[in-house]
Amino acid sequence: MSEPLPDERKVFLPVVQREGSEVAPTPTPPPPSSQRVAIDPITRIEGHLRIEVQIDNGRVVDAWSAGMMFRGIELLLPGRDPRDAWVFTQRICGV
């Protein structure tokens, strides 16, 4: 993407913390240069989701989402009695 997204709102997000960092993250105004921040985990959902955003001068210019958990249910189903399929499939999500 070469153009900024058409969103006029400024973004204030915590800076990505490295694993093992001792300092608890606190929200601070973003520096003028471009930075990429991660929000992981996204809460109040089912599943494990990581969102990363590229911020230029307080504007989101790019974003990525990643599912952080894999079970391989498609790989569990082949070879089984077809009448059982719904029992497995139902457990994809318990909500």
Added chain:
Amino acid sequence: MSNRTPRLQERLTQHGVTRRQFLKFCGVMTATLALPAHYTGRIAKALLANPRPPVIWLEFQDCTGDTESFLRANQPGVDELLLDILSLDYHETIMAPAGDMTEVSLSETMTNFPGQYICVVEGSIPTAAGGIHCMIRGRTALSIAQEVCGNALATIALGTCAWDGGLAAALPNPTGAVGVRSAVPGLSTLISLPGCPANVVNLTATLVHFLTFNDWPATDSSGRPHFAYGEEIHEECERHDHYEEERFVLEWGDYGHRNGWCLFQMGCKGPETHHNCPTVKWNDGTCWPIAAGHGCVGCAESRFWDRMSPFYVPLDDD
């Protein structure tokens, strides 16, 4: 940990739960725990004392089904459980913070209450490829479980996935999924409550037992409490007479099915499953699979996805 005696009573009243209903709940807990009836008063007193132990709830390779079971708690409802009987400090499905702020909730509880918080684990823990198939905040589930469970007062493995790997561990188990007892061996106190999902009544009863007696219910060699997993479903099943008299459902919707006959020939795994579904039931004690006309799939038994399937092929009749 707060000790404000009137608060639980006030909140129950605010939610229209009368003292009679609360005592009825305590009676249900007494019965579920297979205790004599005179323990009801002791349980009521312990709950009203408001000890509010901190709880950290971890979710790994889960479907959130056990959390949904927990959210169906009733009288006291989940809000009373969350806010008054327990202090649920960390739960990714319902907590307000997101991203790195969740680390604050987790580390504050672990720092302020070392060895005093209860850890509930839902979902299996993948071990293949260094455990990368479940990552939170850039850490593997395995690493988080080892740290959080290792420093807890007790760990409750809620649901079949947290007990033995559950669904993800069904053949061919592509992610090397295991339960808590394999991922974090050597925990001093690990209570396992399998079920797919686990029954909230058994989770509540386990916690009530701890709050009342400052001790955990007696468990079997695989960590399951006797009060919930000591009996076969078949022995307590309301359709047992039909089994004895060989009145079997042979086709969905046939005369037997419409009249509540035994579901053995439709693949019911009740004779080989240990769980208290026939007595505590589900959905606020209103129904359970066999009463609804579908055989037990054995969801609280080890490796049930492979050992109890095909679900519609009957057990060998012996």
